[in-house]
Amino acid sequence: MKFKVSHSQDTVKGELKITGSKSESNRLLIIESLFKNLQISNLSNSDDTQVMKKALTSNEVEVDIHHAGTAMRFLTAYFSVQEGRETVLTGSQRMQERPIQLLVEALRSMGAEISYEKNEGYPPIRIKGKKLQANSVSLQANISSQYISALMLIGASLPQGLTINLEGQVTSTPYILMTLEMLQRSGIQGSFEENTIRIEACSELSPKTIPVESDWSSASYFYSIAALAEEAEIKLSNYREESLQGDSCLATIYKQFGVETNFDENSITLKKSKCSKPASITEDLRNSPDIAQTIAVTCLGLGTACKLTGLHTLKIKETDRLVALKNEIEKLGGEVVISNDHLELKPSATLNKNVAIATYNDHRMAMAFAPIALKIPVIIEDAMVVSKSYPDFYNDLETLKFIVEKD
Ligand SMILES: O=C(O)C1=C[C@@H](OP(=O)(O)O)[C@@H](O)[C@H](O)C1
Numbered sequence: 568m569k570f571k572v573s574h575s576q577d578t579v580k581g582e583l584k585i586t587g588s589k590s591e592s593n594r595l596l597i598i599e600s601l602f603k604n605l606q607i608s609n610l611s612n613s614d615d616t617q618v619m620k621k622a623l624t625s626n627e628v629e630v631d632i633h634h635a636g637t638a639m640r641f642l643t644a645y646f647s648v649q650e651g652r653e654t655v656l657t658g659s660q661r662m663q664e665r666p667i668q669l670l671v672e673a674l675r676s677m678g679a680e681i682s683y684e685k686n687e688g689y690p691p692i693r694i695k696g697k698k699l700q701a702n703s704v705s706l707q708a709n710i711s712s713q714y715i716s717a718l719m720l721i722g723a724s725l726p727q728g729l730t731i732n733l734e735g736q737v738t739s740t741p742y743i744l745m746t747l748e749m750l751q752r753s754g755i756q757g758s759f760e761e762n763t764i765r766i767e768a769c770s771e772l773s774p775k776t777i778p779v780e781s782d783w784s785s786a787s788y789f790y791s792i793a794a795l796a797e798e799a800e801i802k803l804s805n806y807r808e809e810s811l812q813g814d815s816c817l818a819t820i821y822k823q824f825g826v827e828t829n830f831d832e833n834s835i836t837l838k839k840s841k842c843s844k845p846a847s848i849t850e851d852l853r854n855s856p857d858i859a860q861t862i863a864v865t866c867l868g869l870g871t872a873c874k875l876t877g878l879h880t881l882k883i884k885e886t887d888r889l890v891a892l893k894n895e896i897e898k899l900g901g902e903v904v905i906s907n908d909h910l911e912l913k914p915s916a917t918l919n920k921n922v923a924i925a926t927y928n929d930h931r932m933a934m935a936f937a938p939i940a941l942k943i944p945v946i947i948e949d950a951m952v953v954s955k956s957y958p959d960f961y962n963d964l965e966t967l968k969f970i971v972e973k974d
């Protein structure tokens with residue numbers, strides 16, 4: 568389904584409650600399933616969290632996690648320690664192109680029994696759950712932090728805990744720290760020093776309720792809206808200044824676009840009151856890859872040049888995000904150069920009209936391009952792709968007086 572998105576006012580005002588972080592939710596669901604006694608509040612209503620919940624309660628051999636990277640990686644480790652259970656873990660066509668080999672190799676070195684159903688190194692995989700006796704593992708840390716989080720999440724269920732030695736330059740580090748903090752808040756001891764992660768064994772947790780903070784990657788689209796509007800005041804809950812989510816760096820990054828973030832007890836207010844359009848910005852997004860598309864489109868809409876680096880993980884996400892960004896920015900008239908790990912956008916004076924943005928089965932392509940509607944009406948193809956992380960996205964746009972029409 569295509570949506571035409573437009574907006575006819577200069578000022579954007581409103582209040583929204585964005586759903587819980589899918590990253591925090593999916594970690595807590597695994598911890599709850601392994602150790603019990605956790606209540607989770609403000610759980611994400613995203614597809615990725617729905618498929619995780621379903622997988623953890625399913626008794627079927629085949630478990631299909633669709634497009635959810637965290638579910639694929641975390642469940643590979645989880646099912647490896649489910650003694651006596653055999654599972655075939657599969658996903659969407661794209662998931663079958665997203666590599667899993669480093670995690671499978673790491674788990675096999677710990678004694679896990681995993682085989683490939685189709686292509687070596689990629690889902691679907693068949694897992695014969697066993698009691699794993701290993702207490703240490705090494706793996707390459709520069710491809711996806713999700714492999715590392717997956718091992719951390721099962722670490723405490725092993726009889727001697729788990730020491731994880733990280734090799735090479737670590738990528739998406741805040742997600743590893745988030746996993747550690749979620750484990751600690753649940754009552755599991757652990758540490759991350761230099762390149763070594765240690766997770767202590769644990770057999771039982773005492774009962775507690777853990778709240779999920781709302782999703783900062785989803786908040787990025789409202790930072791972009793605030794930056795592209797002439798004036799804006801947008802209140803978002805539930806957010807905290809001391810966030811576990813690396814994408815909370817948005818508050819600092821968007822200052823360059825004149826967007827100030829006021830932190831209240833349980834919410835943030837994004838305010839833009841004066842025209843602020845930097846000539847150019849440069850950002851290293853190694854620690855926050857999911858906001859690359861948002862920032863690139865903000866810059867395109869403002870005519871700001873940008874250089875984004877640290878983007879080496881983007882090609883193995885929901886789509887090759889660097890290629891997808893280049894294609895769609897060029898449709899709007901932008902000039903962009905990409906390499907394996909960076910993107911450079913030239914400042915552009917005008918935007919092309921009547922453009923339909925292709926979304927490549929990637930929620931973030933739809934949500935990153937929608938805010939450009941403040942400058943020019945835009946058509947978003949396969950618009951409901953947003954449900955992967957943020958099913959209420961278009962309703963929330965409407966609350967902010969965007970006009971969303973089925974095309
Ligand atoms: O652990 C997580 O919850 C995530 C880690 C990141 O992936 P990589 O570690 O593969 O960069 C991020 O892109 C993804 O959206 C969520």
Ligand SMILES: C=C(OP(=O)(O)O)C(=O)O
Nearest residue numbers: 634635636637857884885
């Ligand atoms: C990369 C993402 O998700 P995942 O890897 O969990 O599919 C994302 O949400 O941008």
